[in-house]
Amino acid sequence: MGQKRHPMGVLIREDRMPHIFCPGCGIGATISNIAEALLESSLDPDKVSVVSGIGCSGRAAGYFKLDGFHTTHGRPIAFATGLKLTNPDLTVIVFSGDGDLTTIGGNHLIHAARRNMDMIVICINNFNYGMTGGQMGGTTPTGTWTTTSVYGNYEMPFNLPLLLTACGANYVARWTSAHSHYIKKSFLEALEKEGFCFIEVISACPINWGRRNKLRTGKDMVKFFLDHTEIKENPDPAEALIQMDTPILCGVFANKDKPGYLRAMRERLSQRVGIDVFRGDGKVELPETEEKLQKTVERPKKVEEVKIKLAGIGGQGIALLGLIMGRAACIFDGNQAVYSQEYGAEARGGASASSVIISSGKIDFPYIKNPDVMVVMAQGAFRKYRKEVQPNSILFIDKDLVKPYDLPEGVQVYAVPATRLAEQVGRKVVANIVMLGFISSLTDYFSLEAVKSALKMSVPKGTEEFNLKAFEAGYTYGEKLKRGEE
Amino acid sequence: MVIRKPLNLAKFKVPKGRVIVLAERCKECGLCIEYCPKQILEYSEDYNEKGFHYPVVKAGMENECIFCLFCQEICPDFAIFSEKEE
Amino acid sequence: MGKDVLTGVHFLSGNHACVEGAIAAGCRFYAGYPITPSNEIAERMSVRLPQVGGIYIQMEDELASMAALVGASWGGAKPMTATSGPGLSLMQENIGLAAMTESPCVVVDVQRGSPSTGLPTLVGQADVMQARWGSHGDYEIIALAPSSPQECFDFMIKAFNLAEIWRVPVIFLSDESVAHLSERVVIPPKEEIKLVTRKRPSVPPEKFLPFKPGSDLVPEMPIAGEGYRVHVTGLTHNEKGYPDLSAKVHNKLVPRLVNKIRKNADKIVEYEELFTEDAEVILVTFGISTRICRDVIKRARAEGLKVGLFRLITIWPFPEKRIMALAQKIKAFVTVEINLGQVAIEMERIVKERCKTFLIPNAGGAVHDPDEVFAEVKQIVSGLVE
Known part of the structure; x- marks a missing residue:
C-alpha cells in the first residue's frame, strides 16, 4: 500500500x-x-x-x-x-x-x-x-x-x-x-x-x-x-x-x-501624475507624451575656456545664476560646461560660492583654482573669497552691496546696482538675474539667445516674463556702461 | 419568545472518519492522544526510525473516529490526519 | 517629464544623471533612506518614478532598503537604492543576501570622507574595499566608478545590465564630487539604449531547478507568482533551492558564486587607456580622480614626459590581465586615489616585481590638487631615470 x-x-x-x-x-x-x-x-x-x-x-x-x-x-x-x-x-x-x-x-x-x-x-x-x-x-x-x-x-x-x-x-x-x-x-x-x-x-x-x-x-x-x-x-x-x-x-x-x-499611494498619485498603476516590475503602460527634444546644437559657439566663480550670501540665488550659465553654454550653445556648488552644511545662511567653467573643449579638472572672472553679490562674500581674486582678472559686483578693497593688480571691476534695479523691476530676489543680464552684455561667454532660453527653462513657470524683464534691466545697464552712459 | 424545538437526534448523523498516521514524521508529542475527544488513540508499542512511539488507534476502536480533525489540526508534524468514511 | 527616456541634451548633476540612467535602464523600484551626499538621487526618484508608474519608497533605514531591493528583485523588478558610506555599512547584511540568492540589484554609493560619519558633504573614495567584501564570507560583486554626469547616465545602464546578466548586486561607486558636478548629459533615443534582462526559466516548473547554473555559471531566474513556487534562502542551498547544510554542497555553491564573476571577468572588465602605448609611467585611477589625472597627463606630455593613464571603469572585477601585461613593459604604476591605498594594494598584489608601484594618497575632503600630483609624478619619473 x-x-x-x-x-x-x-x-x-x-x-x-x-x-x-x-x-x-x-x-x-x-x-x-x-x-x-x-x-x-x-x-x-x-x-x-x-x-x-x-x-x-x-x-x-x-x-x-x-x-x-x-x-x-x-x-x-x-x-x-x-x-x-x-x-x-x-x-x-x-x-x-x-x-x-x-x-x-x-x-x-x-x-x-x-x-x-x-x-x-x-x-x-x-x-x-x-x-x-x-x-x-x-x-x-x-x-x-x-x-x-x-x-x-x-x-x-x-x-x-x-x-x-x-x-x-x-x-x-x-x-x-x-x-x-x-x-x-x-x-x-x-x-x-x-x-x-x-x-x-x-x-x-x-x-x-x-x-x-x-x-x-x-x-x-x-x-x-x-x-x-x-x-x-x-x-x-x-x-x-x-x-x-x-x-x-x-x-x-x-x-x-x-x-x-x-x-493610499494610488489615491495620492494617480491624479497628479496621470497614471493609475504603480508597480516595481515595470508592467505599466505609459500614456503617450509629446516629444520635446532638446537637440544637439549643430554649430557650437566657439569660446575660450573661462573659469567663473560666483559668490554671495544665502537667498541671493547664486546657485541658480551658475546653473543658468551652465545650461546656456551647454544646452543652447553646444559647449562644455561644469557647474559646481561649494557644498557643506556650514554654507547655509552664510556666504557661499559656486563655480562654472565654460569651454569649447573637454574640461578635465572640474574645479577652479584661479578664476578668470569673479562675480560677487555681497560684502560678506567678498570678505570670504577676496583672496581668490587673481591679478588681471575680471570682477563683477553689486555696486551698492560690495565695496572692494585690497584688490590685486590689473583687476577690471564692473559694477551694477543689481539689487536696486531688481527692486525697480519689482522684487529684490531677481538681483541675480539682473547680474546675469549685465554679465551677458559685457562678455561673450554665451550667446544672448542661449542665456535667455536657459533662463526661461530655469525659473518657476509663470515667472519667465518677470525674470526676462530683470535680465533686460541688467543687460541695458551693461550696454549703457559700454557706451559710457553709466 | 423563542421556542426551541427539541432536536430530532435521529435526523443527525455523526460523521465517520478513518485515522491515518504517517509514523515516520511523528515526534511523540502526544497532543493527538491527549486531545482526541473520543480517546481512541494510544502510543504504539513500536518505535519509528527516530525512536519515537507514534499514535495508533486503540484495538477495537477503528470505527470510533468522528472526523473532527482535532488530531490533524493540533499535530505539529503533519503526521496524522483523518479521512472521511462514507 | 512623464517619459521614461528623456532623449536630448541636458545639463545634469551626477546624482540626477544616475536617476535618468536608472529609469532608462528599466528601473521602476527604488527603496532608500536619506543620506548626504546621495539625497538628490532619492529626491529625483521620488518625482520621476511615479511618472513612469514605478515605486519610490522611503524605508525606515538602510537595512530595510536593501532587504526591500532583494524582495523587489524576486518580484521581477530591476531595483536600486542610493546611499553613502555609513548607509552602505548597514546595507552589507542584505548585499550578502543578494549575493547568496543571486538577486540582481544596483546600489549607488556616493562616497564621502570616511570612516564613520567622517565628512558628510565632502568627497572620498575609500569604499573600494567595502564595496568588494563589505559583507561576510566569500562572494564577488561588480563595481563601476563614473567620472562625470554623462558617465553616471551611461554606466547606470551598464550597471543594471551587468546585474541582470550575472545576477549579482552591482555597486555603483560614485563620489560626492561627481555627484554634485553639473555637466552636459546627452540622453540617446530609447531605441538606441541596449537593455538586458535576466535569464528566465526555460523549462516548466516540474522540471525546473532554480539554482542549477548554465555554462556561464548563472542559473535561470523565476520570479514570484509565476507558478515555479521556488524556495529561496540565504542558507547554503542545493540546486533545488533547499537548504543543505553540508560541506559538500557549500563547496559547490560558494565557489560557483565567486567563479561566475572571476571566470567571466574578461566579459565584465572595462577600463580606459590614454597614452599607454609608449608610456614609461602609468597613472592608475578611477572615478573623479580620473579627471585630475587626465589634467596631469596633458601637462606631463606637454613637457615630454612619457606618462600614460589607466583608468578603471570596473573596479571589481579588477583588470588583472591587462595590468600584468602593461607591467611587463613599463617602469612604474602610480595609483592616484582619494584613500590611503585601496586600489594601490591590489596593484602591488598583481604587479609584484614586474615594475615599481607608487601611491599618491589623499584621505579625502577634496580631490587631489593637480599641481601637487604633477609635481609628485615628475619626482617619480626623475627618480626612475637615475
Whole structure:
C-alpha cells in the first residue's frame, strides 16, 4: 500500500518532512492551520508568497509549497515590502518569530504597521530565541527563566497587540498555538483585508522555554495555554501584557478599514501624475507624451575656456545664476560646461560660492583654482573669497552691496546696482538675474539667445516674463556702461 | 419568545472518519492522544526510525473516529490526519 | 517629464544623471533612506518614478532598503537604492543576501570622507574595499566608478545590465564630487539604449531547478507568482533551492558564486587607456580622480614626459590581465586615489616585481590638487631615470 498523502500536501513541501521543529513545538501546527486556511480560501497558491526571517519560525517559508523566501534576521517585513510593491497581485504573508520580527526587526515592524503596508504577518511568539538555544528576548515574560536570564527575567516584554494597534495596523489579533480554529478564522479574515494585518500566535516551545519554566512537554504547554488564556470580544490591547500570573488575553484587538499603503499611494498619485498603476516590475503602460527634444546644437559657439566663480550670501540665488550659465553654454550653445556648488552644511545662511567653467573643449579638472572672472553679490562674500581674486582678472559686483578693497593688480571691476534695479523691476530676489543680464552684455561667454532660453527653462513657470524683464534691466545697464552712459 | 424545538437526534448523523498516521514524521508529542475527544488513540508499542512511539488507534476502536480533525489540526508534524468514511 | 527616456541634451548633476540612467535602464523600484551626499538621487526618484508608474519608497533605514531591493528583485523588478558610506555599512547584511540568492540589484554609493560619519558633504573614495567584501564570507560583486554626469547616465545602464546578466548586486561607486558636478548629459533615443534582462526559466516548473547554473555559471531566474513556487534562502542551498547544510554542497555553491564573476571577468572588465602605448609611467585611477589625472597627463606630455593613464571603469572585477601585461613593459604604476591605498594594494598584489608601484594618497575632503600630483609624478619619473 502506497503512503497516503496528508491533506495539506498540496501546500506543504512533503519532500522536506519531517521538519526541524522539536517535539511538541507549536510552529508546525500553526503552519498547518495557515495551510488549511489557504486551502479553504479561493486564492491561487501560485500567487501567494511566504517570507520568513531567521530562527525556528524563519524556517516556515521553506515548508510551504509556495514561492518562499528565507531572508535575513529581522528583515522579512522589509523584503516583503519590496516584493509586494513590485507585484501587488501577490498575496504576501510574512511568517516569522518574535525575536526576528519584534526585536532585531522591531523597526521594520512598527514602520510597516504605520504605513499600513499590505501584508499579513504571522508572528510566532514563543517567548525566547529557540534556534540558538533558548535565550531571552524582547517578548520574554518578566520573571521567567531562559539561558540568559538564569536568575529570572527582570525586563518587561513587549505588549504586541498594544504596540501594533498604536502603530496603526488595520488588523491585530492574538491566539495561542492551541487555538487552531481561531488562527484559521483570523487568517481568513485578514485575507479579506487590505493594509497591515498582524496575528500573534503564542506558541509552545517545550524544549527551550517550557523546560526551564515547569512546562516540560508540548502537552504541558498546550494545557497551560488552554487553562491560562482568556478569549474576549473586542479586548482592550492595553490589557494584553503577558504576565505569568494572569491569563493571556486573546482575541481581535483591532479590525479597521483604513486604506492600505497601495490604495493610499494610488489615491495620492494617480491624479497628479496621470497614471493609475504603480508597480516595481515595470508592467505599466505609459500614456503617450509629446516629444520635446532638446537637440544637439549643430554649430557650437566657439569660446575660450573661462573659469567663473560666483559668490554671495544665502537667498541671493547664486546657485541658480551658475546653473543658468551652465545650461546656456551647454544646452543652447553646444559647449562644455561644469557647474559646481561649494557644498557643506556650514554654507547655509552664510556666504557661499559656486563655480562654472565654460569651454569649447573637454574640461578635465572640474574645479577652479584661479578664476578668470569673479562675480560677487555681497560684502560678506567678498570678505570670504577676496583672496581668490587673481591679478588681471575680471570682477563683477553689486555696486551698492560690495565695496572692494585690497584688490590685486590689473583687476577690471564692473559694477551694477543689481539689487536696486531688481527692486525697480519689482522684487529684490531677481538681483541675480539682473547680474546675469549685465554679465551677458559685457562678455561673450554665451550667446544672448542661449542665456535667455536657459533662463526661461530655469525659473518657476509663470515667472519667465518677470525674470526676462530683470535680465533686460541688467543687460541695458551693461550696454549703457559700454557706451559710457553709466 | 423563542421556542426551541427539541432536536430530532435521529435526523443527525455523526460523521465517520478513518485515522491515518504517517509514523515516520511523528515526534511523540502526544497532543493527538491527549486531545482526541473520543480517546481512541494510544502510543504504539513500536518505535519509528527516530525512536519515537507514534499514535495508533486503540484495538477495537477503528470505527470510533468522528472526523473532527482535532488530531490533524493540533499535530505539529503533519503526521496524522483523518479521512472521511462514507 | 512623464517619459521614461528623456532623449536630448541636458545639463545634469551626477546624482540626477544616475536617476535618468536608472529609469532608462528599466528601473521602476527604488527603496532608500536619506543620506548626504546621495539625497538628490532619492529626491529625483521620488518625482520621476511615479511618472513612469514605478515605486519610490522611503524605508525606515538602510537595512530595510536593501532587504526591500532583494524582495523587489524576486518580484521581477530591476531595483536600486542610493546611499553613502555609513548607509552602505548597514546595507552589507542584505548585499550578502543578494549575493547568496543571486538577486540582481544596483546600489549607488556616493562616497564621502570616511570612516564613520567622517565628512558628510565632502568627497572620498575609500569604499573600494567595502564595496568588494563589505559583507561576510566569500562572494564577488561588480563595481563601476563614473567620472562625470554623462558617465553616471551611461554606466547606470551598464550597471543594471551587468546585474541582470550575472545576477549579482552591482555597486555603483560614485563620489560626492561627481555627484554634485553639473555637466552636459546627452540622453540617446530609447531605441538606441541596449537593455538586458535576466535569464528566465526555460523549462516548466516540474522540471525546473532554480539554482542549477548554465555554462556561464548563472542559473535561470523565476520570479514570484509565476507558478515555479521556488524556495529561496540565504542558507547554503542545493540546486533545488533547499537548504543543505553540508560541506559538500557549500563547496559547490560558494565557489560557483565567486567563479561566475572571476571566470567571466574578461566579459565584465572595462577600463580606459590614454597614452599607454609608449608610456614609461602609468597613472592608475578611477572615478573623479580620473579627471585630475587626465589634467596631469596633458601637462606631463606637454613637457615630454612619457606618462600614460589607466583608468578603471570596473573596479571589481579588477583588470588583472591587462595590468600584468602593461607591467611587463613599463617602469612604474602610480595609483592616484582619494584613500590611503585601496586600489594601490591590489596593484602591488598583481604587479609584484614586474615594475615599481607608487601611491599618491589623499584621505579625502577634496580631490587631489593637480599641481601637487604633477609635481609628485615628475619626482617619480626623475627618480626612475637615475
